[in-house]
Amino acid sequence: MEERQVEFRNVSFRYQEDMPWVLKNVNFTIGPDEWVAIIGHNGSGKSTIAKLMNGLLFPQEGEVYVGGTKVNADTVWDVRKQVGMVFQNPDNQFVGTTVRDDVAFGMENHGMPRDLMVNRIQQSLKAVRMEEFERHEPHRLSGGQKQRIAIAGVLAVSPEFIILDEATAMLDPKGRKEIMQTVSDVQQERDLSLITITHDLQEVTMASRVIVMNGGEIWMEGSPRDVFSKKDHLTEIGLDTPFVSKMADHLKKEGVRLSREPLNHQELLEDLCISRSTM
Incomplete structure (x- = not known):
C-alpha cells in the first residue's frame, strides 16, 4: 500500500444502531499531493467521511487507512499527526490568548521540542501571510484572518493531509477567494494532499478530482470538468453547477x-x- 494516501475500504457508518446508515460500503483512495473535493447535499455523508479520516469517528463496518496505518482507538493520535483538520468556525479551534499560542497548541500536544516549535510557528504564519499578527489576540481578527490562523495551526504540525470541512462557509466571497488561494499556494509549496468538504462550487473547480456523495454512497467521481458536464444528473440529486x-x-x-x-x-x-x- 502507498504510504502517503488515505484509503476507505468498504466503509459503512451510522450514529446509532436504530438509525439509518450515513455511509454505505464506501470505497476510495486519495493519493499523494492530490486535491479532492467531496460534495453532496446535507445528509449525504460528506462530513462524516472527514471525521472518519481524522479518527473523530470509527466505522462500524470496513476499514480506514491513513498513511498505511489503520485508523482505530490505538492509532488515532499517530493518525492525527498526519491528518490536520480545519472546521467551519475558526473560533471553535482557538484556545490561546495570542495567535502565537494558538499555532503552538497542536505542537505542544505532540510534545515537539521548543526550538522546533518556534521555527514552525514562523514558517506556518509566513505560509498563510499572517507573520505580522503573531502577538495579536485571535478574537480581534477578521473571519478570513482567523481561518488563516487555523490553517497555520494545522500546518505547524506538518501533516501529510489537510481536511477543510466547510472551512470557508462563514466567509464573504472575497474572504473565500483569499483562503482558497492561500490553501492552493500552501499545497503546492508543501506537497500536501488536500481534501475539501464544501458547498462552494468555485472551490470544487480548483480540485483535481471530485467525489459526489448521495444517500451515503459515492454517486459520481471524476475531474471537475467531467462532473460539471453532467448538469442534468447533478440536478436530479439537488446539486447546483x-x-x-x-x-x-x-x-x-x-x-x-x-x-x-x-x-x-x-x-x-x-x-x-x-x-x-x-x-
Missing part, C-alpha cells in the same frame, strides 16, 4: 460551439474568442 457552466449550456443551445466544459470565466472567454475567429 457553477454559473459559467450554465452560461456555456445556454450558448451551446444558441448554436455556439465550445471545445470543452469551462470551469471559469477565463476559459469560457478563450473558447468564445476561438469560436469567433473560426467563423
